[in-house]
Amino acid sequence: MHKLLLDQPGKEMLVLGNEAIARGAIEAGVACATTYPGTPSSELSLAFFQMAKESDLYFEYSTNEKVALEVAAATANAGIRSMCVMKHVGVNVAADALMTLAYIGVKGGLVILTADDPFMFSSQNEQDNRYYGKMAGLCVLEPSTLPEAKEMVKYAFDLSEKLGEPVIMRTTTRINHSTGAITLGEITQPNTKGSFTKDPFNLVAIPAVSRRLHTRLLQRMAVAEKITDETEFNFVEGGGSLGVVVNGVSYNYVCDALKDLGVADKVSILRIGFSNPMPLKKVTEFLKGKEKILVAEEGEPFMEEAIRSMAQEVGCIIPIKGKGPELFSREGEFDPAGVRRAIANFFGFPIKPAGSLDLSDLPVIPARPPNLCAGCTHRAVFYEVKKAAGDMEIMHPTDIGCYTLGVLPPLSSADFLICMGSSVSTGCGFSKFIDQKVVTYIGDSTFFHSGIPGLVNAVHNDHNLTMVILDNGTTAMTGHQPNPGVDREAMGQEGFHRISIENVVRGLGVESITVIKPYKVQKSIEAIQEALAFKGVSVIIAQEICPLYAKALKRPARKPFRITDKCKDHRVCVDALGCPAMFVENNKVAIKPSACTGCAVCAQVCPEHAIVPIRD
Amino acid sequence: MDPVRLIIVAVGGQGNLLTARVLGEAALASGIPVHMSEIHGMAQRGGVVESAIVFGDAQSSIISDAEADILLGFEPAETLRALNRCNKNTVVITNTSPLPPFTAAIGKGVYPPLDQMLELISAKTARLVAFDALKLAHEANNPLGLNMVLLGALIRTGMIPISAETARQAIQDSTKKAFLESNLKAFDLGYEAAA
Known part of the structure; x- marks a missing residue:
């Protein structure tokens, strides 16, 4: 049984902040949870994902945050206690739904969890989402500790039902990713039977209705003003x-x-x-x-x-x-x-000076930036696109995912990024006015999240760009969550339809579609060359499973590679690929067999064919 | 209990989050208040993973620069890099087996000599416990047991009021059965090494 489903009130348990919040929702009788994964909220969604397998909870990884909130808006309007989880920038995606959902309100409690990330440990900005509460006219709750976070979720559901409005719970990384003790409370059995009564003049946001609903929202805020003065929070x-x-x-x-x-x-x-x-x-x-x-x-x-x-x-x-x-x-x-x-x-209180050490005599310690994993499929694609481009000058709008790490040398394959899905749409803008060829990168999950509208735009307006979809079969960056293109059967799950990226792209009328297997270097380069030469929108779909995910799925491992005496020390492998399985010892390149995943990309790059698989 | 502040630094994959987890469980079992925080966004991408654990009567779950009472480093260069978290009274425990960053590994950056690193740490802090924890992990027949070796050393310093017995029990409760024996062996070897 999942530890957060334990029906042992009074038991003390050491949990992650995200788990404390999940437990609070369970104690509140949550019946539906939706999300798009994003750090620092990912473990909260993971807890729901796992618990849904062994309880009455309905959980889904939705296509994006807007969809997640709209699904939850509906379930809450069917009287079901619902929770919608996202990282802070996810609320931007969901904001269109949020603003008017505040007018429509809810019947069953709806708690929207926004995980803000001050200092941007893993985010592109550090926006303060309390302002969403102010803008939408919704209550915002903020816990200080893990036990309080758990209790606050329960309160948030009650408050939501009392006001008939969604409630925003705002955490920061140091709540989500801190660990401490909570005391388990009683679990409320969820109500899983929804109902809907037609009431279009309160539920269909046309101007005449919305004018009235806005008045009602302000009245509800007036009630909230009394509650906030009375609450023990x-x-x-x-x-x-x-x-x-x-x-x-x-x-x-x-x-x-x-x-x-x-x-x-x-x-x-x-x-x-x-x-x-x-x-x-x-x-x-x-x-x-x-x-x-x-x-x-x-x-x-x-x-x-x-x-x-x-x-x-x-x-x-x-x-x-x-x-x-x-x-x-x-x-x-x-x-x-x-x-x-x-x-x-x-x-004006006296304070002891900080006991900082004098560290001026410390040697330079080489930085340890995160790197794409050994055998990462993205690394192969970045290399192949560079090779295929030759002298052609290229600029790369990129997107949000592991492949953003391609910004670092030696791959240097990221030139512009603002948000999820922006690669192809910004590519449209750049390609209209700059001399460089525009090649955009986006992952499979991000493609479904918000890449499709940009591609529609590119096709319809006949922009000149190449969109590379890095389809590694999972949402890798946040911890291998499924997305609409993922094989759920491989995850041991039934009842899902897998959506083919190729069919989507074809259906949008893209004339040049190239599917490559990035571990086949020369073939991929040739295919990419053709795609780059195409005038108009060309799409390259690079299909190869994320090596970390393959390992998690217990797929058979490939043999690791080694460097033979034929090596003439060109160092093309190290200089062009930057694979962390490689190192230099006694002035010679070597491969760590424990790290090598056997992708064989370096072997195909080596001009001396000096890299070969280790035979038993 | 007056707060004791511990910072653990490691490279992704070295298993420091499990060490933190075991310490948390052991503290809970010992009735010691504990607040922990971790930054592990890029753990699987070879980045640095840091845990902060505050034992005793404090509410914060993070530790400011120069305020760690103990620094537990899984990798010598990362231990050195984290010296800004220490003061002259800090006790430092470090593994001496290097895991050079990729840049240095491919010859694009110089990994500082181990002796120099240890000398600097030792000169600036109250006490340095340094030994090859990876070797001991191998001795325990558990190359992934580095984290348990270092946990044993940490408990031996007596800086945290958690007994070896409680820590061993927490290892039993929190780690996989298949590794239990070798994890306990690794713990014991680390415990002896820090004598």
Whole structure:
């Protein structure tokens, strides 16, 4: 049995933050969960994926976040408790649905989990998704600890049903990817029987209906304004004439800092766990009798601006600060020492100097950037496209996935990237006005996620570009989740239809379609040359399973390769491919057999044919 | 209990997340509050994996620069790179068997000499425990048992109030049965090495 399905109330368990949230949903009786995978939320979806196999929970990896939210919007409107999980930038994709879903509302509880990523450990930006709550008119909840995250999910479902609106739960990486103890609570049996009663003048967002629904949404927000003032998720701690207002994980840093500085009796804390709408009464009460207020929040000055405006309303003119040169940054994530320093600086508390070591005499340590895996199929394609291009100057709009790592030398196969699906659409724009040939890269999951509309655009407007679809049969970057092109039977799952990328591309009317097997180097180069020469939209589909995924599926391993005496030290293999299975020893290239996956690409690149499989 | 802050640095694939997991379970079993955090976005792509574990009465799950009480390094150059997390009172435990980054491995960057690295770490911190943990893992007949060797060494320093017995029990509860015996052997070898 999945550990998060254990029906043992009172049991203490060490879990990842994402698991604590999943357990909270189970305790709340969630019956439907949808997602598009994205770090730092991926393990939450994985927990649902696994639990769905052994419980009544319906779970799906949806095509993208917008689809995931629309599926969940429907299930919630059929009275089913639903959860929709995504990373912060996923909400941008889902935003169109989100804004009007706020007008339509829900019947069963709907909790939207957005996992924000301050410092961008694995993201392209560090946007602060609390603003989505403000823009859409939805409540936003933010936990500070793992036990609280679990309880908050349950509260979020109740709140959602009380207001008839989706509720946004916003976490940050340090909630999702921290580990701690939770205490299991009672599991609520999910209601899995949905129903729908026709009510088009409340459920079909045409202008006349939406005008009324907007009024209703504002009324619901007014109710939420009362709730946020009453909820225990917004609480005051300690006493003293100095005040700190804090949300999320920063609360822990503030508590530790006050203790370390020995000033816990001088500073009161207002911890905000229900951050949209902000609690007017609680904030203005907190301001009373305070000398100054420090607002500790990662990201944007969301609370700071709200508090200053609330202060203005009650004529309070004490200093209220948060973001500033000596205080907090809008960039990156906080840490305990930084928070301690800001508190000491702002309130004038003495602080011990940091015990940093003098590291000026350290030698240069070679960097350890992440690299495409040994045997990665993308590496072969990048090499082959370069070879096929010859003297032709190429620019590469790329996309989001493992292949983004192709930005690093020696592959250097990424020139422009903004978001999921942008490779082919930005390729349309570039190809219209620049001299270089445009060759775009996108993975299979990202192709389904948002690459198809860009390709439709390219075909319809007759742009001149080559789109390379790197089909490695899985969503590799986030941990091998399925996507619509994946063979679910190989995963031991029945009842799914596999969608052929080639058929999709053909159906869109692309005239030049080339399918390559990237481990066959020369053949692939020749095929790519033809595709590059085509005027108009050409599509290359590179089909080869991700070697990590093949290993996970227990596919038979290929024999590793070795370098023979024929090696004349051209180093084409190392210089062109940058495969991490290779290393240089005593000035000779060698291959680590334990790392080599036997893809044989280096063997085909070697001008001396000096690389051969190891025979038993 | 006053907080004890431990940072573990490793290269993807060395198994430090399991070490952290075992330590967490052992702390829970010992009634010690524990908060952990990890950054492992690129673990399978050869990047650096870092775990922070805070034992005792603190609420933060991450550790600021210069504030680690213990640094446990799975790879000597990564241990050196993480010295900014240490202060003069930090105890450092490191494996001495190098795993050069790819750039250095293909001759495009110089991997610092081991002696120099160990000297620097030793001179700047309170205590250095350095030994070839990979060799001991092989001795335990478990090349993947590097993480258990280093766990044994960590427990031996006595910096964390977790007994060897509790740690061994947590290994039994958290690791695969097929590797149990060799994991425990690896743990014991590490425990002896740090005497």
